[in-house]
Amino acid sequence: MAAPILTVDVEEWFHVCGHRAYSDPDTWAGREKRVHVGVERILALLDESGSTATFFVLGWIARQSPALVRRIADAGHDVACHGDRHRRVFEMTLEEFREDLQKSRDSLQEIVGRSVTSFRAPEWSMKSARNPAFAVLAEEGFTLDSSLTTAPPVGEPSNPERPATLETASGPILEVPPLMGTFFGFRAIWGGGVCARLTRESRVSAAIERALADGVSPVLYAHPWEFDDAHPPMPGLSPVQRLVHFAGRKRTEGRWRRLLARHRFGAISSVQATSANGKREEKNSMNGKRGGIAA
Numbered sequence: 001m002a003a004p005i006l007t008v009d010v011e012e013w014f015h016v017c018g019h020r021a022y023s024d025p026d027t028w029a030g031r032e033k034r035v036h037v038g039v040e041r042i043l044a045l046l047d048e049s050g051s052t053a054t055f056f057v058l059g060w061i062a063r064q065s066p067a068l069v070r071r072i073a074d075a076g077h078d079v080a081c082h083g084d085r086h087r088r089v090f091e092m093t094l095e096e097f098r099e100d101l102q103k104s105r106d107s108l109q110e111i112v113g114r115s116v117t118s119f120r121a122p123e124w125s126m127k128s129a130r131n132p133a134f135a136v137l138a139e140e141g142f143t144l145d146s147s148l149t150t151a152p153p154v155g156e157p158s159n160p161e162r163p164a165t166l167e168t169a170s171g172p173i174l175e176v177p178p179l180m181g182t183f184f185g186f187r188a189i190w191g192g193g194v195c196a197r198l199t200r201e202s203r204v205s206a207a208i209e210r211a212l213a214d215g216v217s218p219v220l221y222a223h224p225w226e227f228d229d230a231h232p233p234m235p236g237l238s239p240v241q242r243l244v245h246f247a248g249r250k251r252t253e254g255r256w257r258r259l260l261a262r263h264r265f266g267a268i269s270s271v272q273a274t275s276a277n278g279k280r281e282e283k284n285s286m287n288g289k290r291g292g293i294a295a
């Protein structure tokens with residue numbers, strides 16, 4: 001049976017892709033580290049409500065704060081991989097992607113003592129179901145990805161909007177995309193991020209109910225910095241980056257609190273189990289055919 005899914009992309013407030021002043025790892029040592037503030041608030045919310053979640057953690061964060069990753073795992077949540085240094089997949093060669101993936105996965109596995117097999121790319125940067133990086137994911141032992149959206153320009157309209165098996169040259173990957181909706185007439189992510197924060201809460205709630213009624217697990221996501229009352233100012237962001245990062249940010253915690261009171265959320269690996277046994281999973285071949293993916 002479909003159940004709502006909560007996910008958290010565990011990164012620092014300064015992990016902004018594509019901004020020279022923030023994305024350069026050489027600048028990170030001197031920045032205030034605050035990821036624990038948001039993670040602890042999220043863990044408390046989950047604990048109060050009895051829900052579980054998947055935490056996609058950067059390898060860099062894991063090496064900085066191994067105790068925090070252990071806390072997440074010990075609280076019964078899934079630990080998954082968000083890459084190592086928050087680099088977009090399409091900005092790396094396949095070999096660089098593999099190295100980034102291995103470094104992150106090895107750091108996480110060493111801390112939690114079990115296999116890490118789920119992945120979410122920074123900024124949904126797998127972009128396309130035909131990305132050859134999916135084969136690298138499969139070769140490195142990953143079985144689930146949550147990095148595709150149908151919202152241009154971050155994703156392609158032909159990407160799946162419900163769990164779908166991507167057949168790669170190196171084996172299958174279960175793709176579990178975020179909850180989608182519309183924003184001013186355009187396809188937009190409603191599972192989290194700026195469009196979700198600026199969309200009426202009742203509309204997002206209705207979309208969650210519709211997905212559940214349709215047998216599809218709605219996937220929501222947030223970042224620890226959206227739960228941080230003392231988020232540092234970020235001079236130098238472009239107007240768009242400022243909107244994406246800050247607009248409606250403070251709504252996130254209240255919304256999660258109300259959602260957690262209404263639903264019992266699970267980890268994204270539960271979708272994997274459902275799809276392995278159930279009939280809802282759909283095939284999406286790597287040669288570009290849509291394979292009946294529902295829009």
Ligand SMILES: [Zn+2]
Pocket residue numbers: 009011082086121122123
């Ligand atoms: Zn991220």
